[in-house]
Amino acid sequence: MSHDPAEPPIGRILPVDWARTMALLAMAIFHAGRDFEVLGLVPPGTTFGGLWDLSARAIASTFLALAGVSLWLAHSRRLRWRAFLRRFLILCAAAGAVSLATWLFMPAIWVRFGILHSIALASLLALPFLRLPWWIAAGVAAVILWIGPEARHPAFNDWWWLWSGLSTEVPPMMDYEPMIPWLAPMLIGVAVGKLGTQLGIWNRLAGFPRDPGRFAELAAWPGRHSLAVYLIHQPVLIAVIAGGAWIAFRV
Numbered sequence: 001m002s003h004d005p006a007e008p009p010i011g012r013i014l015p016v017d018w019a020r021t022m023a024l025l026a027m028a029i030f031h032a033g034r035d036f037e038v039l040g041l042v043p044p045g046t047t048f049g050g051l052w053d054l055s056a057r058a059i060a061s062t063f064l065a066l067a068g069v070s071l072w073l074a075h076s077r078r079l080r081w082r083a084f085l086r087r088f089l090i091l092c093a094a095a096g097a098v099s100l101a102t103w104l105f106m107p108a109i110w111v112r113f114g115i116l117h118s119i120a121l122a123s124l125l126a127l128p129f130l131r132l133p134w135w136i137a138a139g140v141a142a143v144i145l146w147i148g149p150e151a152r153h154p155a156f157n158d159w160w161w162l163w164s165g166l167s168t169e170v171p172p173m174m175d176y177e178p179m180i181p182w183l184a185p186m187l188i189g190v191a192v193g194k195l196g197t198q199l200g201i202w203n204r205l206a207g208f209p210r211d212p213g214r215f216a217e218l219a220a221w222p223g224r225h226s227l228a229v230y231l232i233h234q235p236v237l238i239a240v241i242a243g244g245a246w247i248a249f250r251v
Helices: 014-038 050-075 081-105 115-131 134-150 178-197 201-206 214-224 226-248
Strands: none
Touching: 014 050, 014 115, 014 214, 014 226, 050 115, 050 178, 081 226, 115 134, 115 178, 115 201, 134 178, 134 226, 178 201, 214 226
16 A cells, blocks of 8 residues: 555654664764763863764754654654653653762762753654644744854743753753753754655655665664663763773773
């Protein structure tokens, strides 16, 4: 049975899962470098500034944009509230776990509003755009990116405004992605998702490759379980790096 290009594809789209896997790989490489610094194995400040900051922004933007695409693909026909709320609550719980863990082990730079907090809230704020033309989501994203840096004001410096990105004073954090400007890549992802449906791109990608081999499925696995991989990769990285350093200093 052929698919109507105006309808979303059925089942998973391997290229989207591959994109998430690549984003996870880039994130793991970045976090490995940051872990070397946190563990004192490289000079302080090594992973701040320059290409490190640029790569951090690119990785976070990719995750949020892919979350926007996935939000559209999951709810394009109709908003499935039960599935959305389940995912939203899982994200909130995971974000809370990250905040608690970093508060316990790195209290000076604990994560008050990081990438998981950002994906959860941005997904909620993006819901109205699922029923609006794609160019409205893209236009709002452009406005956020254009005026966001000029919209900060001391009136938003209280801690409960940290989510907004409108504060002029921000406490030190290991990870910080507030809505200004990080709602923008989420909306760009929604716009790409909607436009892709109009152009029939997702239906074509849903059948690619026609006969995925073991390697293709294996490459998609991390992307299909991105939240779980995100939550466990840091403890694993820290254990491996710390263990390797302990052995190297004694050989």
